[in-house]
Amino acid sequence: MLDDRLESPTGLHEHVKLLELRLRKRDEQRRAMLHIMGDLNEVNKRLGNQRKAMLHILGDYEKDRSRLAGQTERLDNSRRALLHILQDSHRSNLRLEDSRKAMIHIMGDLRDTTAEIQRREQELRDKQEQLVQAGKLATLGELTTGVAHELNNPLNNIGLFVGNAIDLIELDVSDGERSVRELRNAMQQVGKATEIISHLRTFGRVAPVSREPVSINQVIERALSLMQEQLRLRDIDLELDLGLAPAVVIGNAIQLEQVFINLLTNARDAMADSPRKVVRISARVGEGVVDLAFSDTGPGIPEGLEQRIFDPFFTTKEVGRGTGLGLSITYGIIKDHGGTIAVANRPGEGATFLIRLPRAPDDLPAPPAV
Structure with a gap:
């Protein structure tokens, strides 16, 4: 049937058109296939890049996972250490509380001891002052003989000068100037005796110990x-x-x-x-x-x-x-x-x-x- 159509010009022409049409379709299909192959190549290339990226990501992930595992282990160690520290801190707080109580007790004892020391020191100072005072009185006792001689001289002189003045008055000697002179001499001897007694009293008295030039x-x-x-x-x-x-x-x-x-x-x-x-x-x-x-x-x-x-x-x-x-x-x-x-x-x-x-x-x- 095909051969019959090819024999006629019209049939041949139609057949040629049909072949051209098929050829165009094949050519379009070929171009489409080439385009598709190009797209596939591009896709394969992108897939290759994505695969490389995925492998890189997977490598980083493994590294991160290893680091994370190490950090997790360190965190776990830190957690255990922190728990240990907290336990020690609790025990330390208990010990500190005990130490604080002990320190308060010790401070109380120290205050009591300090007060006792101050009291004893004051007692010692008082005893020393009493000892010094006793020493002064003992010294005055040893000086009695010498002091008696020192007082005897001005007392004798007083008696002599006052006696002279009395004699002048009794004899009715009108020599007022001489009488005054005798009395003045007696007053000088009174001053000497007073000075000796005052010195003894000053030396022997109990007085606050002061310091001065x-x-x-x-x-x-x-x-x-x-x-x-x-x-x-x-x-x-x-x-x-x-x-x-x-x-x-x-x-x-x-x-x-x-x-x-x-x-x-x-x-x-x-x-x-x-x-x-x-x-x-x-x-x-x-x-x-x-x-x-x-x-x-x-x-x-x-x-x-x-x-x-x-x-x-x-x-x-x-x-x-x-x-x-x-x-x-x-x-x-x-x-x-x-x-x-x-x-x-x-x-x-x-x-x-x-x-x-x-x-x-x-x-x-x-x-x-x-």
Whole structure:
């Protein structure tokens, strides 16, 4: 049937058109297929890129997962550590609470102990003041003989001058000027006796211990005014070398006078059997200090006893003589004044007591007369 149509021109023409149509369709299909293949290639390329990206993402994920696993483990360790810390903190809080209670108890004990220490210190100061006062009274007792002689002289003179004035009046001697002169002389002797008694009362009274500028030379002179009759009665010579510079310290004049009287009394007793009896007192002003020396010509301190000479109740005197407190009180007073006292021993030749006291600043007012 096909061959019959090809034989006619019309059939051939139609057949050619049909073939062209088919060819065009095949060509379109081929182009479409090529286009599709191009799209498929593009898709495959994108899929390849996406696959690479996915593999990269999967690799990062694995890394992140590993890191996350490590972080999870660390967090878990941290959690356990935190729980341990919290437990320790709780136990520590309990211990701190116990420690706080213990500290409160300790602080209470410390307050009680501090108050007790302060009370005991005050008692000790009171006892020391009582001891110093007892030492002063003991010193006054030892000075009774010498003071009696000192008072006897002005009293005798008073009697003499007043007696002269009475005689003038009784004899009706109209010499008023002479009578007044005799009475004035008597009043001078009254002043001397009053001064001695006032000095004794001042030295022996109980008074608050104050500190003020004190002239060492004046205190030495006052001590000698009480002791000079004691020294004279025992044929003891006195040598003074007080220097020219003013020796001023911050201290208590009465206590320092007690120190000097104690040292003079000690020297007096030490030279009881010495053929030559001399007490030498020297004072020197140094850089910020005042140095004093009290020397005697007694037998000195027995060897080995120098370290005990300032101990309470220690004495080298015969039984019944002295209290054994003089040098101990002296040591305490000098220490309270911020000074030092030592003894330089010369066996067979005597002893020297060396005192060093802090010197008063130059800008302080002059010490009052004592």
